[in-house]
Amino acid sequence: MSQSRNEEERTSELTILLTRAASGDAAAFEQIVVRHERRVLTLSWRLLGAMEDAQDAAQEVFLRTFKYLHRFDTQKPFEPWLVRMTVNVCRDLGKARQQRVAVIVPQTDSFGRAEQQDPGNDPHDELQFEQQRQMLYRALDELPEKERTAFVLRDIEGMTTAETAEALESSEATVRSQISSARLKIRKIVERMNGGRR
Amino acid sequence: MNCNGLESLIALYVEGDLPVLDRQRLESHLQSCTVCCALADGLRESQSMFKVLRAGTVNSSDLAGVRNRVLNEVGDLDPAPGWVITMHRLFFAGLRHRNAIAGVLLAALVSGGLWYSRARFVHEGHERKSDSPVEVARLDAPAVFVSPDPVSPPPEAPRVLNRRALQAAPVEVSPDAPAVPAALEPFPPQLQVSQVPPMKFVTDDPNIIIYWLPSDKGD
Numbered sequence: 018m019s020q021s022r023n024e025e026e027r028t029s030e031l032t033i034l035l036t037r038a039a040s041g042d043a044a045a046f047e048q049i050v051v052r053h054e055r056r057v058l059t060l061s062w063r064l065l066g067a068m069e070d071a072q073d074a075a076q077e078v079f080l081r082t083f084k085y086l087h088r089f090d091t092q093k094p095f096e097p098w099l100v101r102m103t104v105n106v107c108r109d110l111g112k113a114r115q116q117r118v119a120v121i122v123p124q125t126d127s128f129g130r131a132e133q134q135d136p137g138n139d140p141h142d143e144l145q146f147e148q149q150r151q152m153l154y155r156a157l158d159e160l161p162e163k164e165r166t167a168f169v170l171r172d173i174e175g176m177t178t179a180e181t182a183e184a185l186e187s188s189e190a191t192v193r194s195q196i197s198s199a200r201l202k203i204r205k206i207v208e209r210m211n212g213g214r215r
Numbered sequence: 216m217n218c219n220g221l222e223s224l225i226a227l228y229v230e231g232d233l234p235v236l237d238r239q240r241l242e243s244h245l246q247s248c249t250v251c252c253a254l255a256d257g258l259r260e261s262q263s264m265f266k267v268l269r270a271g272t273v274n275s276s277d278l279a280g281v282r283n284r285v286l287n288e289v290g291d292l293d294p295a296p297g298w299v300i301t302m303h304r305l306f307f308a309g310l311r312h313r314n315a316i317a318g319v320l321l322a323a324l325v326s327g328g329l330w331y332s333r334a335r336f337v338h339e340g341h342e343r344k345s346d347s348p349v350e351v352a353r354l355d356a357p358a359v360f361v362s363p364d365p366v367s368p369p370p371e372a373p374r375v376l377n378r379r380a381l382q383a384a385p386v387e388v389s390p391d392a393p394a395v396p397a398a399l400e401p402f403p404p405q406l407q408v409s410q411v412p413p414m415k416f417v418t419d420d421p422n423i424i425i426y427w428l429p430s431d432k433g434d
Binding site: 043046054058059071076149153193200201203204208 | 229232266280285286
């Protein structure tokens with residue numbers, strides 16, 4: 018009950034911020050950036066693979082947000098609009114830079130596991146975790162762009178199929194087909210990378 | 216249920232993306248098929264590996280870097296003026312731009328088509344209206360006869376010439392050719408089949424010209 022009330026309060030607060038930002042209030046826009054920067058940067062990083070590109074994409078997303086905020090209908094939820102814009106910006110950026118080369122191996126210092134590190138952790142475990150993560154991103158990088166985007170949104174970001182379809186401006190059936198194909202390919206790639214141990 | 220084409224369903228099943236009916240059918244198949252069961256296990260394992268990536272997040276310095284760059288850029292940008300925002304909301308009514316523009320184009324196309332078909336209908340109706348009295352007059356007009364030769368019996372009267380037309384364009388008789396009305400133009404040579412010159416009747420309607428080709432006897 019109180020959780021839904023908090024949600025409502027947050028939504029109405031965001032609506033006020035959006036209205037103020039649309040009329041040029043820089044302080045209100047800064048609040049919006051602070052609230053959503055982590056989501057946008059993380060998603061961009063997962064879609065593009067390189068932190069440098071992800072930062073460029075996130076910057077572009079927020080600049081477009083500021084520019085086109087007057088087009089946004091404040092009666093609708095803001096985050097799907099922002100996610101859709103992030104996906105589009107990353108797609109454009111990926112095409113422009115022909116990003117599908119080499120990977121995505123996020124550096125430990127630029128990827129946020131540093132924030133979650135427990136000083137008591139075994140460095141050996143850390144290293145193993147890092148290697149596994151690099152392998153997974155290499156596998157992701159082998160997927161076609163559309164399947165990769167659908168897979169990242171659905172299986173890594175944890176969005177529902179409907180939310181993914183909305184972000185990709187596609188149908189749920191298409192998204193299901195893309196993620197099904199992506200999961201099967203990922204499994205084969207992971208098997209191959211593990212040296213066919215399975 | 217056999218294993219053909221089940222891979223894609225299994226890939227959806229492992230993350231709970233299948234509808235209830237398909238899920239139940241697949242589950243009953245998985246109980247009896249070891250190959251499909253192994254595929255499902257493999258998919259679950261690879262999916263669980265990727266769940267690890269959910270835990271990762273970007274660090275604060277990267278976030279701060281992006282924020283500073285954005286706010287610096289935004290300071291240089293001019294926001295949309297208030298009237299632009301109002302007009303935009305008025306015109307697009309919360310629709311996405313391309314949907315709104317497509318709707319406007321469709322409406323323009325339909326109304327343009329309607330306008331064109333209506334204008335054409337009115338124009339055709341007007342033409343039909345202006346043509347009809349002449350046609351009626353031509354059909355109902357009394358017969359008029361111009362004799363080429365006062366001796367020979369009169370030919371059968373042409374039925375398409377009206378009295379009004381004859382008055383408007385009276386036949387002139389040349390002294391050189393008394394048997395032929397003088398108002399008539401020279402006749403095309405290929406049509407001169409007899410000694411008696413043919414006659415051409417001119418009416419006030421430029422579309423109606425009557426030729427009379429008498430035989431040698433004047434019939």
